[in-house]
Structure formats: C-alpha cells, structure tokens
Amino acid sequence: xxxxxxxxxxxxxxxxxxxxxxxxxxxxxxxxxxxxxxxxxxxxxxxxxxxxxxxxxxxxxxxxxxxxxxxxxxxxxxxxxxxxxxxxxxxxxxxxxxxxxxxxxxxxxxxxxxxxxxxxx
Amino acid sequence: xxxxxxxxxxxxxxxxxxxxxxxxxxxxxxxxxxxxxxxxxxxxxxxxxxxxxxxxxxxxxxxxxxxxxxxxxxxxxxxxxxxxxxxxxxxxxxxxxxxxxxxxxxxxxx
Numbered sequence: 001x002x003x004x005x006x007x008x009x010x011x012x013x014x015x016x017x018x019x020x021x022x023x024x025x026x027x028x029x030x031x032x033x034x035x036x037x038x039x040x041x042x043x044x045x046x047x048x049x050x051x052x053x054x055x056x057x058x059x060x061x062x063x064x065x066x067x068x069x070x071x072x073x074x075x076x077x078x079x080x081x082x083x084x085x086x087x088x089x090x091x092x093x094x095x096x097x098x099x100x101x102x103x104x105x106x107x108x109x110x111x112x113x114x115x116x117x118x119x120x121x
Numbered sequence: 122x123x124x125x126x127x128x129x130x131x132x133x134x135x136x137x138x139x140x141x142x143x144x145x146x147x148x149x150x151x152x153x154x155x156x157x158x159x160x161x162x163x164x165x166x167x168x169x170x171x172x173x174x175x176x177x178x179x180x181x182x183x184x185x186x187x188x189x190x191x192x193x194x195x196x197x198x199x200x201x202x203x204x205x206x207x208x209x210x211x212x213x214x215x216x217x218x219x220x221x222x223x224x225x226x227x228x229x230x231x
Contacts, residue, residue, distance in 0.1 A: 046124065047159075047167065047210050049220040060218035063122065096166060104217055106155035107172035114166050 002026040004097050004112035012091075012119050018084040022097030022112060029078050030055045035105030036080045038071060040093040041114070048093075052100050053080060087119045122215050125150065125223035132229040133201045141226045143194040143211035149221055151192040153214040158187055158196045162207045170209075171196060198228070206230045 008020035022036070029036060037052035051061035053071045061069050070083040084091060094116050098108040126144040133139040143150065143158075150156060156174045159167035169178055171187035174194065184199045194213070198205050211223035 046225045047212075047222040049212070049222060052218075063219065102172060103155065104214060106153075106214055106220075107157040107169050107212070108159070108167070109169040109172075109178065111166040111168070 002099060002110055004099065004110065006095060006097050006112045006115040008095075008115060008117070010116060010118060012087055012117060013121050014088055014119055015086055018082070018087050018091065018117055018119075020082045020095055020097075020115065020117070022080045022082075024078045024080070024099075027099070028075075029073055029080065030075050033101070035060075035100040036073065037098045037100045037105065037108060038080075038082045039096045039098060039108070039111075040091075041096070042090075042093045043116075050082065050084075050095075052105055089119050091117070092119045093117060122149070122219070122221050125211055125213060125221055127209075127211060127223040127226045129224070130227045130229065132231055133198075134231045135201055135203065137201050138197060138199045139201060139228060140195055140197045141209055141211075141228070143196070143213075143223045145192050145194075145213055145215075145221070147192065149213040149215040150189065150194055154189065155214040156187065156189055156194040157212045158185075158194075159210045159212065160205075160207045161210065167210065201230050203230050 035052040038050040068085045094114040096114045098111040158171040161167040174189045175187045215221045
C-alpha cells in the first residue's frame with residue numbers, strides 16, 4: 001500500500017529556511033491521478049493546508065504562506081520537498097505530507113506520520 | 122482565508138449518535154461539493170473518513186456519514202464506539218486549488 005515518510009531537521013533557527021523531504025513508497029509520484037501535499041499542525045492546534053504539487057511541477061500554495069514556500073518533486077527519487085523561508089516560532093509545528101486525490105486533489109489520503117519541527121535559537 | 126467553524130467539542134454515550142457541524146462561506150463550503158472529514162486519534166496522523174461531502178472510503182465503517190446544506194456541512198457518527206473518540210476536522214475547497222480546514226472538534230465517548 002502507499003506510504004509516505006517525512007524527514008528533515010527537528011530544530012531550525014529563527015530567520016532560517018526549513019527544509020523537509022517526503023519519501024513516497026507504493027506509488028509513483030509521477031502518477032497523474034494525484035497531487036502531493038504538505039499540511040502542518042502547531043502543537044495543540046488545528047490543521048493548516050500549506051500547498052501541493054502535481055507531478056508536472058505545477059504548484060499551488062496557501063495564499064497566507066505563498067511568499068515563503070517552495071514545493072518541488074524529484075521523480076527519480078520519488079520524493080517531494082518543502083522549503084519554508086524566514087521561519088519564526090509561529091512555524092513550529094508537526095509537518096505532514098499526504099497524497100491528494102479526487103478532482104483538484106480535494107481529499108488527502110494517506111498521510112505520513114508527521115515530523116515535528118521546532119523553531120528556536 | 123479563514124478556517125471553517127466547528128464546535129470545539131461534542132460527546133455521546135456508546136451506541137448514541139453525534140453530529141458535528143462545519144460552517145463556511147459562499148467561497149468554500151457553499152461553493153463546492155468537495156468537503157472532506159478527517160479523524161485524528163491522539164498522537165496519530167489524520168485519516169480521511171468522508172470525502173466529496175458524503176462518500177466513504179473503503180474500510181471506513183458505514184456508521185460515518187456526511188451531508189451538506191448551504192454553507193454548512195455535517196458529519197454524523199452513529200452507534201458511537203469507544204474507538205471513535207478523537208479530534209475531527211472538516212476541509213473544503215476554497216478555490217480550484219486552494220483548501221481550508223475547520224477549527225476541529227473533540228469527540229468524547231462518555
């Protein structure tokens with residue numbers, strides 16, 4: 001079955017760039033039926049959609065984060081990546097990657113287990 | 122864009138039903154039939170329970186059902202079981218390639 005696994009540094013300093021990778025197994029990231037997404041959840045709070053990417057490289061970002069985000073895919077490694085620049089403590093969260101299915105990728109399944117990123121000096 | 126509005130909490134005894142609302146606007150819930158619901162058990166990743174308002178993925182019990190009227194979507198859990206205790210989040214399109222989540226509802230099985 002499809003599995004997603006996030007990886008990256010657990011601690012990032014303020015003003016630096018957060019970089020995460022999501023490795024997909026059990027499906028090809030070049031599968032044109034899906035988008036590949038990032039979502040985050042600050043500790044004790046709700047979910048926030050960050051954005052997603054189609055295998056062609058087309059990207060769609062949350063308007064509130066658009067100026068700081070970059071999502072890319074590496075089809076040779078079956079991975080997607082997230083970069084979030086100029087981080088502050090407000091960016092501390094569990095970051096999830098997920099496959100987005102349906103028209104416009106309107107629902108997320110499955111999800112990775114998530115990785116906690118703390119922004120602190 | 123603002124988060125969709127959900128009640129902070131809901132509860133019911135085993136065997137009872139609980140319904141969670143998700144209220145948006147004419148730009149999200151009211152505009153698209155692309156509302157989904159996610160269950161997040163403590164310490165785990167979310168799992169989709171309902172998509173496209175009322176469709177149930179394979180493996181999700183038929184105790185879970187979804188509906189929508191106007192700007193409000195709803196998730197109903199019938200025949201509550203202890204394992205249904207979790208946080209539930211709705212999500213909706215807010216534009217063709219833009220999404221917004223709800224504020225989340227903690228469901229307690231009494």
